[in-house]
Amino acid sequence: MRRAARFLRGGAEGRLTGADTARFLRRCAEEGLLLENVIWEEPFTCRLTLPLRDWEKAGILAERCGCTLTLIRKAGLPLAARAARARLFLTLGAVLVFLGLMASSLFVWEIRVTDNRSGVPDGEILRVLSEQGVGVGSFWPGFRPDLIRSRALAALPELSWIAVNLRGTRGLVQTRGRVAAAPIRDPRAEADVVATRAGVITGLTVLEGTPLVRRGDAVEPGQVLISADRPAGAAGHARRVHAAGEVLARTFHELSLSVPLETAEKTPTGRGRDRFGLLWGDKLYFFSRSSGISPPACDKILKIRHLGIEGLFSLPVAVVRESLRPYEAKPQERDAAELRPDLETELYERLRQEIGEEGEIISAFFTERRDPGLYTLTLRAECSQRIDREVLRETNP
Amino acid sequence: MGMRDTVADLAAAWELPEETLSREASIRLTRHQAVAEQHGGLLGYEDECVELRSGRGRVRILGRELVLRAMDRDTLIVTGHISGVEYA
Numbered sequence: 001m002r003r004a005a006r007f008l009r010g011g012a013e014g015r016l017t018g019a020d021t022a023r024f025l026r027r028c029a030e031e032g033l034l035l036e037n038v039i040w041e042e043p044f045t046c047r048l049t050l051p052l053r054d055w056e057k058a059g060i061l062a063e064r065c066g067c068t069l070t071l072i073r074k075a076g077l078p079l080a081a082r083a084a085r086a087r088l089f090l091t092l093g094a095v096l097v098f099l100g101l102m103a104s105s106l107f108v109w110e111i112r113v114t115d116n117r118s119g120v121p122d123g124e125i126l127r128v129l130s131e132q133g134v135g136v137g138s139f140w141p142g143f144r145p146d147l148i149r150s151r152a153l154a155a156l157p158e159l160s161w162i163a164v165n166l167r168g169t170r171g172l173v174q175t176r177g178r179v180a181a182a183p184i185r186d187p188r189a190e191a192d193v194v195a196t197r198a199g200v201i202t203g204l205t206v207l208e209g210t211p212l213v214r215r216g217d218a219v220e221p222g223q224v225l226i227s228a229d230r231p232a233g234a235a236g237h238a239r240r241v242h243a244a245g246e247v248l249a250r251t252f253h254e255l256s257l258s259v260p261l262e263t264a265e266k267t268p269t270g271r272g273r274d275r276f277g278l279l280w281g282d283k284l285y286f287f288s289r290s291s292g293i294s295p296p297a298c299d300k301i302l303k304i305r306h307l308g309i310e311g312l313f314s315l316p317v318a319v320v321r322e323s324l325r326p327y328e329a330k331p332q333e334r335d336a337a338e339l340r341p342d343l344e345t346e347l348y349e350r351l352r353q354e355i356g357e358e359g360e361i362i363s364a365f366f367t368e369r370r371d372p373g374l375y376t377l378t379l380r381a382e383c384s385q386r387i388d389r390e391v392l393r394e395t396n397p
Numbered sequence: 398m399g400m401r402d403t404v405a406d407l408a409a410a411w412e413l414p415e416e417t418l419s420r421e422a423s424i425r426l427t428r429h430q431a432v433a434e435q436h437g438g439l440l441g442y443e444d445e446c447v448e449l450r451s452g453r454g455r456v457r458i459l460g461r462e463l464v465l466r467a468m469d470r471d472t473l474i475v476t477g478h479i480s481g482v483e484y485a
Contacts, residue, residue, distance in 0.1 A: 021442070022442050025468065029469060032469060035465070037466060040443070
């Protein structure tokens with residue numbers, strides 16, 4: 001408390017040297033000067049603190065008492081205020097910067113999608129939010145979260161949930177995709193079971209309907225395997241049902257991939273050039289007047305550095321560095337043997353997608369072909385898989 | 398019977414603190430601090446003794462590592478290891 005009072009009124013710390021320091025101290029007290037922290041340093045020397053305004057008076061008293069009073073340092077609010085007056089423009093600038101920072105912290109200066117668990121692209125989400133008034137330069141105290149969420153979800157039906165979290169002046173968007181509902185199977189609708197691809201039937205299980213094929217038959221894609229028509233018999237009159245069953249078949253697959261054996265590799269030529277600019281909100285200003293159109297065979301790299309504290313606070317200004325790096329495209333031969341493992345992996349992946357999770361690969365082999373500048377790898381496989389699919393009569397009359 | 402005794406008797410008779418009727422210094426002591434009010438001036442100041450004028454007499458505050466923490470016309474604050482106060 002005493003220290004705070006001393007700072008507010010300002011204090012001067014000095015060193016008193018003399019034969020009769022007690023006399024000086026007594027005279028100071030008689031004159032009403034407030035002495036503080038009188039500490040002996042040596043037998044005839046002590047350190048003391050006086051109010052700033054009494055310093056000159058204390059000097060005169062010290063001289064009268066045959067002592068020497070030397071200044072060690074001065075500190076306190078009056079000195080700071082005097083220094084601020086001397087640097088008026090600097091102080092004003094600091095105050096303006098502080099006010100500017102306070103005002104700018106009420107706006108969103110950076111917005112990005114940090115957690116997107118939906119099939120909707122980030123850009124599309126940001127565009128819809130921007131239409132709701134949530135974008136760079138938005139006044140965040142005016143946000144109405146419920147309204148933003150309901151409008152954004154109405155505009156993006158693929159989303160089930162969206163949130164905009166504010167961290168200082170940064171808006172972080174999180175989304176979750178909608179889980180598609182399974183199609184409802186109507187058991188009263190008339191439907192056939194048809195083949196999804198060509199094959200030889202190896203197993204047939206009929207749950208409803210009339211089978212039109214037998215084990216060992218070869219079928220074509222789209223061919224009806226189990227019919228919805230149920231003929232009249234002992235059970236009653238002819239009628240149409242929703243056919244159902246499982247049809248297992250041996251299928252044959254042929255998949256090919258081709259890659260060029262000659263590619264162009266970029267080789268840097270020369271230093272290129274850089275130019276700097278500022279990104280204010282969503283507007284970009286470059287310092288130089290040179291054209292931003294890049295010449296052919298030239299990489300254009302844009303680096304944007306937002307000013308502020310990473311993860312906490314972002315200013316409306318970002319420094320932009322645009323680099324143009326010229327290159328020369330040199331043709332380069334690729335070795336087919338190096339390409340083959342990647343192609344095999346890719347072809348197997350595609351085959352597994354075609355036969356589904358329940359399908360099995362019975363046998364498979366690769367053949368390769370080399371044309372001028374082109375390498376082709378072909379996978380031929382024999383598989384066992386389900387080929388049945390229910391098709392409603394209305395769509396397949 | 399001196400003047401000092403008369404003032405002391407009067408203060409006792411009227412049930413008043415003695416320092417209100419005289420120029421004697423009032424000293425309030427705690428373990429590490431002595432606050433002297435209405436002192437008549439500093440007569441000496443060392444690490445082990447601070448001497449004050451009190452009315453017509455003197456008061457010595459004795460101890461170790463004594464520091465004159467603050468002093469103005471009326472009040473004087475001494476901190477340190479205070480061992481005693483002597484009146485002379």
